[in-house]
Amino acid sequence: MIIELGAFALILALVFSVLQTGLSAVGGARRSAVLAGAGRGAALATFLCVAVTFAALVHAFVTSDFSVANVAANSHTAKPMLFKVAGAWGSHEGSMLLWCLVLTGYGAAMAVFGASLPPRLRAYAVAVQGALGIMFLAYTVFASNPMIRLVDPPVEGRSLNPLLQDWALAVHPPFLFAGYVGFSVVYSLAMGALIEGRVDAAWARWVRPWTLAAWSLLTIGITLGAFWAYYELGWGGWWVWDPVENASFMPWLIGAALLHSAIVLEKRGALPGWTVFLGLAAFTFSMLGAFLVRSGVLTSVHAFAVDPTRGVLLLMMMGVAAGAGFLLFALRAPSLNSGGLFAPVSRESAIVLNNIVLSTATATVLLGTLYPLIREAIDGEAVSVGPPFFNLTFTPVMLLALAILPAGPLLAWKRGDAGAVMRRLWVALAAAAVLGLVTYGLIVPRKALASAGVALGFWLIGGALAELAERVKLLRVPLAQTWRRATGLPRGAWGTTLAHAGMGVFVLGASFETAWRVEQAQALSLGQSFRLGAYSLTLQDVGTVEGPNYLAERGKVAIVDQAGRLVCAARPERRFYPTGGQTTSEVHICPKGLDDLYIVLGERRAGEGGKPAWLVRAYVNPWVRLIFLGPLLMALGGAISLSDRRIRLGVGRRASETAA
C-alpha cells in the first residue's frame, strides 16, 4: 500500500512540475505575482511528492519488502540497517529518484528562500528548474521506476554488492548528488538571467551562495568516494582517473572556476558572459556525469547500474538541457555588457588566469575521458587513455594555477602592484623553498619532483596565511588591534584562506603519498614476519568470525618499530558474503600521525612445509591523511564563506526595499 502511495506521489510530482514550469513561466512573462506565487507553490508540492515517494522506497528497504523489484534486487534481510537504508540509492532506479529528490528540493528551496531575488528572475528560474524536474521525473516514472512490484516476490533479496556496504559509500551518493544537482540552480538562474537579458553584479551575488553550497557538497562527496576507494578496495590508492571519477571531477573544476569568476562579476561587473557560460556548463557536466556513469559507453572500474538503453535517454535529456542553454546563450551573449576595466596585473587578471587554467584542465579531463570514443568513431582504432596521460597533462596545467594562487588574493582590484605583493609573500616563498630543499635532502629515496610538490604545498599554505596576516596587520599593529581586525574580518575572507590552505594541505599529502609510499607483500605462516620500511610485521594468528551477513577470516598482525615497541595490533579481515558469493578485504589501517600503516589480509595458500600461509600486503602511506583533510578544509572554507553576512544579504535587502 505504501509503495502504491509512493508510485502515485511520483506521478503527482510530475504533474506538479509541469504546473510549476507553466505557472512560473507565464507569471514571469506577464509579471503576475499571483501566477508566480502559484508556480512557487507547485515547486514546493513537487518536492513534497517526491519526498513521499522517496520515504516510501526507504520504508520498503527498511522493512525488506521483496515484492518491490528494486528491493529484491538490492537488499537482504540480514543486511545491517544503515545499508538497508543506503540500498534505496544503491541502484540505478533508486539513485535517479535521489537525484529527483535533490533537484526538486533545490527548486523548493529557491521558491521558499529566494525572496531576495528580483521577482521576474525568480519566476523564470523556478520555471526552468521545473522544466528540469519534468525531464528527470518523466524519466523516473516511465523508464526507471523504482516502485514496480514483482508478480511473484522472492523470499529473500539479492543483497547489495558488499563493497558498497560501507558507511562512507552509504553517505557518498547523497553528498555527491547534492553537489551535482546543486548546479541545477545555477543553471536555472543563468537561464532566467538570459531570458530576462540581464546579467549583472547583483545576479552574480545571487548565484554565488548556490555555487558555494553545491561546490562544497560536491567536494565532500568526491572526498568520501576517494576515501572509500582508499580503505575499502584494499589497494591503497585513492584516485585512478577512471571515467566515473573524472565524471564527478569535471563539474567540480567548472564549479571552482565559476566561484571565482562570479566574484569578479559581483565586485567589478566584468565577465558576465563568461560567468553565465560557466553556470550553464557546470550543470551540463553534472548531467554528462550521470550519463557516463550509467550508460556504460566507457568501461569503468566503478561501473554503476549500467544500462545502455536508458543511457540514451539520459544523453537526450542532457542534449535538450545543454542545447537550450547554449542556444539561448549564443542568442543573448552579444548583448551582454561587459563592464569593468582592469590592468594586466590585477586581481581580475589573476582570476581570469585561474579560469583559463581550470577550463583547460576540465577540457583536458573531458578529452582524455572521451578520447577512446572519439578515436573509435573516427578511424575505428581502440585506444586507452589512463592515469599516465592525466598525470602528464592535467597535473602540470594545474600546478601552473597553484603556483600563482597565493598572489591572487593579495592583488588589488583593477590595478595591482606585483612588487608590493612579492614583498608580502617572500617569507612564505622562502620558507616553502627551504622546506622543499630539506625534503629533497632528508628523505630517501631522493625525489626532485615530489620535493617540488612539497614546496608548492607549503607555498600555498604559507601564501594563505600571509594573506590572512596582511588582513589583520599581524605584527605591524598592537596584538589587541590585530585581534579586533581578525574578529571583524568578513567570514568570506576566512573561507578563502581556509580553502586555499586546504588546497596546499592536499598537495602536500598527494606529493608525499605518491612519492614515498612503501609497499611490501609476502605469504606468511603463523609466527612468520617481514620488514616494512622501519617496521616489522608478524602474523600472529588467523581466526574465523561470523558477521551479520558474512563469514570472515580475521588475522592478527603485530607491528613493531625498530625499538621493538608494539605500534599496532592490526586485525585485517577477508570476508565472504554467501548471498552473492563475493569475497572482500577489510583493510586494517593504523594511523601514525599523518601516516597510515595499511594492512591487507590475502587468501590462504600452502606455505613452507605444508603449513597454511596467508598473503599479507602492507603499506606505509606517508601523510596520506592530508589527502583527505585538504579537501575537507576546502569544503569547510566554502561553508564558512556561505555563512558570510554579505551572502545572507536577502533579509537586509528586503527590509531596505520595503522601507524605501
Add this chain to the structure above:
Amino acid sequence: MRGASLGALRAFALTLTAVVCMAAASEPSERLPDPAQEARARTLFREVRCLVCQNESIDDSQAELAGDLRQIVRKEIAQGRTDAEVRAFLVARYGEFVLLKPPFSVGNAALWLAPAGLLLAGGGLLVALLRRRSAAGSAETAEVDALSAEEEARLAVLLAGDGHDCAEKGSQEDPPA
C-alpha cells in the same frame, strides 16, 4: 513489470563485475629476483591495461590475463629489453589498446597537444582582452584615477543610496594596502 525487474537484475549483475581486489602485482611468487628490474616492471605494469578488465592496469588486476601479461613483461625485462621495446612488443601483440598512456602519433596528436593548445589560446584571449580594454579605457582610467577624496566620498554615498551596499562593503573589501 517483468521486463523492468529483469532490467534491474541485469543492472545488478553488471555492478558485480566491478567487484575487484586490487594490487595483484605485489604477489610474491611472481617477482623478479633483481629489485631494480622488478621496480622497472612495476612501473611498466601501471602503463599496461588489463585487456579483459573494467579499466584496470595489470598492476592492479587479479584477472588471469593480467597475470599472463605481467609474466610477459617480467620475462622481457629479465631478458634485457628496454621499456620502449617491451611496449612495442605489447602493442604488436595486442594493439594500441593495451597501453594506458597512448603513444604520441598522428592519431593521438589532438589528444596530446590539446591541453597546451588550449592554455595558449586562453592566454592569447586574455592578452587580447587586456589590450582591447586598455585601448578602450585609457581615457576613462585616467579620469577615474583623478577622483579626489571628496569625490570618492560622494561616490560612496551615491552607491549606498542605490540600494546596493557597496559603500559598506567597499570599506571591508579594499585590498590590503
